[in-house]
Every structure is written in C-alpha cells, then in structure tokens.
Amino acid sequence: MRRLLAALLCAVGLAAPAAAQFSLTECFRAETIRNDRGETLPVRVWRKYDKADLPVPVVVMLHGSGQCGTDNSSQLGAFGTLHHEILTDTDLPPALWALPQCSQLSPWVRTIAFEETYRQPRYPAPALRLVKEWLDDLVKQGIADPERIYIGGYSLGGFGTWDAIQRWPNYFAGALPICGGGSVQEGPVRNAATTSIWVFHGAADGAVPVACSRRLVAALTKAGVTPLYTEFPGAGHEVWGRVFADSAVWRWLFRQRRGEPMANGSGDSDGGGAMDAFLRQLKAYVTPD
Numbered sequence: 001m002r003r004l005l006a007a008l009l010c011a012v013g014l015a016a017p018a019a020a021q022f023s024l025t026e027c028f029r030a031e032t033i034r035n036d037r038g039e040t041l042p043v044r045v046w047r048k049y050d051k052a053d054l055p056v057p058v059v060v061m062l063h064g065s066g067q068c069g070t071d072n073s074s075q076l077g078a079f080g081t082l083h084h085e086i087l088t089d090t091d092l093p094p095a096l097w098a099l100p101q102c103s104q105l106s107p108w109v110r111t112i113a114f115e116e117t118y119r120q121p122r123y124p125a126p127a128l129r130l131v132k133e134w135l136d137d138l139v140k141q142g143i144a145d146p147e148r149i150y151i152g153g154y155s156l157g158g159f160g161t162w163d164a165i166q167r168w169p170n171y172f173a174g175a176l177p178i179c180g181g182g183s184v185q186e187g188p189v190r191n192a193a194t195t196s197i198w199v200f201h202g203a204a205d206g207a208v209p210v211a212c213s214r215r216l217v218a219a220l221t222k223a224g225v226t227p228l229y230t231e232f233p234g235a236g237h238e239v240w241g242r243v244f245a246d247s248a249v250w251r252w253l254f255r256q257r258r259g260e261p262m263a264n265g266s267g268d269s270d271g272g273g274a275m276d277a278f279l280r281q282l283k284a285y286v287t288p289d
Contacts, residue, residue, distance in 0.1 A: 022087060024076050024079070024080060024083045025073075025076065027046045027048075027083060027086070027087075028044035028045065028046045028076060028079075028083075028097070028099055029044065029045055029046070029047075030042070030043075030044060030072045030073075031043050031044070031045045032072075033100065033130050033131070033133075033134045035130060035133050035134075039126065039130055040130075041100055041101070041102070041127055041130040041131070041134075042070060042071070042072035042075075042100065042101040043072070043098055043099065043100040043101065043134075044072065044075065044076060044098070044099040044100075044101075045096065045097070045098050045099075046086070046096070046097040046098075047096055048086065048094060048095055048096070048097060049094035049095060049096065050094065053094040054142055054143055055139075055142055055143060055144055055145040055146075056093075056094050056095050056096055056143065056144065056145060056148075057093060057094075057095040057096070057144075057145055057148035057149070057150065057254060058095065058096045058097075058098065058135065058138060058143075058144045058145070058148070058149050058150065059095055059096070059097050059098065059150045059151075059152070059253070060098045060099075060100065060131060060135070060149075060150070060151045060152070061079065061082070061097070061098070061099055061151075061152050061153055061157070062100065062102075062108055062131075062151070062152070062153030062154075062156070062157030062158075062160045062161060063075040063078060063099065063101065063102075063153065063154070063156070063157050064078065064153075064154050064155030064156045064157055064158075064240075065104070065107070065155060065156040066155075067101070068101070068102055068103050068104045068107065068156075069101060069103060069104075070101070070103055071101075072101055074101065075099050075100070075101040076099065078154065078240060078241070079099060079244065080241075081241050081244040081245035082244035082245075084245070085244065085245060085247060085250060089247050089250065089251075091247075091251060092250055092251070092254065093254055095254075096138070096143065096144065098131075100127070100130075100131050100134075102125075102127035102128075102156075102160075103127070106125065106126050106127050107125060107127065107156055107160075108125055108127055108128050108153070108156055108157060108159060108160025108163065109125050109128070109156070109159045109160055109163050110123075110124075110125050112156075112159055112181070113159055113162065113163075113180075113181040113182050113183060113212065114181065114208075114209070114212065116184060116211075116215055118181075118182075118183055118184075119183060119185060120163065120166055120167065120182070120183040120185070120188050124163065124164075124167055125160075125163075128160055128163060128164060131164075132164070132168065132171075135149055146258065147173060147257050147258045147259075148173050148254070148256075148257065148258070149171065149172055149173055149258070150172060150173055150174045150175065150176075150253050150254075150256070151164050151165065151172050151174075151175050151176075152175060152176030152177065152178065152253075153176075153177065153178065153180065154178040154179055154180070154239075154240035154243075155178070155179055155180065155207065155208060155237065155240075156180075157178075157180070158177045158178045158179050158180020158181070158208070159180040159181055159182065160180070161175055161176065161177040161178075161180055162177050162180050162181060162182030162183075162192070162216065163182060165177075165191065165192045165194075165195045165197070166182050166183055166188035166189070166191045166192045167188075167191065168191070169190075169191035169192075169194040169195075170194045170258065170259060171195075171258070172195045172258070173195070173196065173256040173257050173258040173260075174195065174196045174197070174198075174252075174253045174256035175192075175195050175196070175197045175198075176197075176198055176200070176243070176249065176253065177197065177199055177200070177213070178199075178200040178201070178239065178240045178243055179200065179201050179202060179205055179207070179208045179212075179213070179237055179239060179240070180208065180212065180213070181208060181212030181213065181216065182212075182216055184215050184216060184219040186223075189216075189219045189220060189223050190223065192216075192220065193220055193223055193224070193225040194259070196227075196256040196262035196263070197220070197227035197228070197262075198227065198228040198229075198230070198249065198252060198253075199213050199216065199217055199227055199228065199229045199230070200213075200229075200230050200231075200232075200239060200240075200243050201213040201214075201230075201231050201232070201239070202231075202232045202234075202235030202236050202237060202238075202239045203231050203232060203233050203234060203235060204234055204235060204236050205235070205236055205237045205239075206236055206237060207236075207237040208237065210231065213229070213231075214231075217229045227262075228252075228262075228264070230243075252264070
C-alpha cells in the first residue's frame, strides 16, 4: 500500500509542474487568419505535432459572447480545463488546436436560433466563413487531415457549431455543440446528420433554453441518426468546463472519421460504462414524434 501511495504521489507531482510550465498563452500562440480579400480574424493556435505527423487532425473551438473582441486573448479564459487535458492526456494524438475570436459586430452566426421556427440564413456569418476558408487552406497545405476536422463551441460558439455542420455537410468528422442551438428544418438537419455529434446542455440553463438542444437531438433521431446527448441535471449555462475536463469527450472526438458511422467507444478503461450511461440519458430526453 505504501508503494502504491508513493507512486500516486509521484504521478501527481509530475503532472502539476508540467501544467504550470506550459501556460495557456505559451501553448496557444497568437496568429491571424487572412484571406485573399484582405479579411482577417484573430486566432490562437497550438500546433501540438511534429512535421513527421502531418497531416494531423484539427480541432476548432468557438468561444461564447462574453469573449468576443479583437484582442486575440479574451477567448482563452474559458479553455483552461481543455488546456490541462491536452497537456496531461498522453493518449490524445498529435493535432492542431485552434481558438479563433469573433467580435460583437461580427459574431459566429447572423441570427440566434432560439425559436423552433428559426431558419438558417442563406450565407454564413463572415467570421465563421473565415474559419472555414482557413481550414480549407490547411488542407491544401497538407497540414490538416480532411478526414479528421472537428469543431465545437459553447453558448454563442455552440450556435456557431450547429450552423457550421448544418451548412457544410460531409466536411466535419465530429462536433461538440455545448448549450447552443440550430435549425430543425429538414435540409439543415439532413446536413448535420453527416457529422458525428455529441451534444451537451444544462437542464436548468437560464441563458440558452435546454429546448434548443433537445429539439435538435429529437429532429436528428427522427431523421434516423442518433447523436450522443448529455444533459446535466440541475446545471445552468456554464457547463463547458465540465465538458472540456472530460477525457472521454476528446477520446471520442478523435475516434470519428468523416463519412464513417459514429464511433461510440470512449477509449476509457471502464469498457465504455460512462458512454453507456450517456446513451441511457438519451432515451430520457429524446421523444421523437
């Protein structure tokens, strides 16, 4: 028992300095997305790979409305638990992690999908379009693996995540929309069905009604595709920290491949017990007509 305790203490002691040594701002370096029309967008990028690893998976995470700006810094704050996961989970593959920043005048979406009658605008918001164009360029440069491009986001970024997967079918391998919403119209739902999705929402969310996620999960299920859905009982709006800190989420995400059926295995040593629990949750909250 003493040897086991000593080993555990050593493991904890080694992990803590690593997280302290490589801070959030040191890992996510400031860059700028630019296109041929002279449009720009701030982005923080962690190129956690070697040249020999190329092409690599790309994970884009969209921030919420409180982090809008042009300083290329405010968007970092909510991703502290994600930063820790990337540092400490040695099972995660080499990848490019991106945290772009939109402004209040040019957010991720043109309109917010609060109501069931919401219809997706014909054109994407300029900020989201710039992210998509940047991803296309990364693929052309041989940096991004087109079969492993992932997107996620919380609050405003959750709406942006839904807009992206409903707008560009067969592009993203996996998506993590957190306390967001989108269109339940047939076309956008059919488009989203081409992406593996794990949806998250707090049951007591006072900012974005949980119905926004519930109806999308129900619409996808009715369309013949069952996404994963985690609803946190009694939780409010800010559930993203819990999502980012869950290694099962990231291991699930990296198992997804574009155009392939959703891989449900979490990669955890419990044999998928946690994932089974989430699937049981799904039956409680999805009631397709």
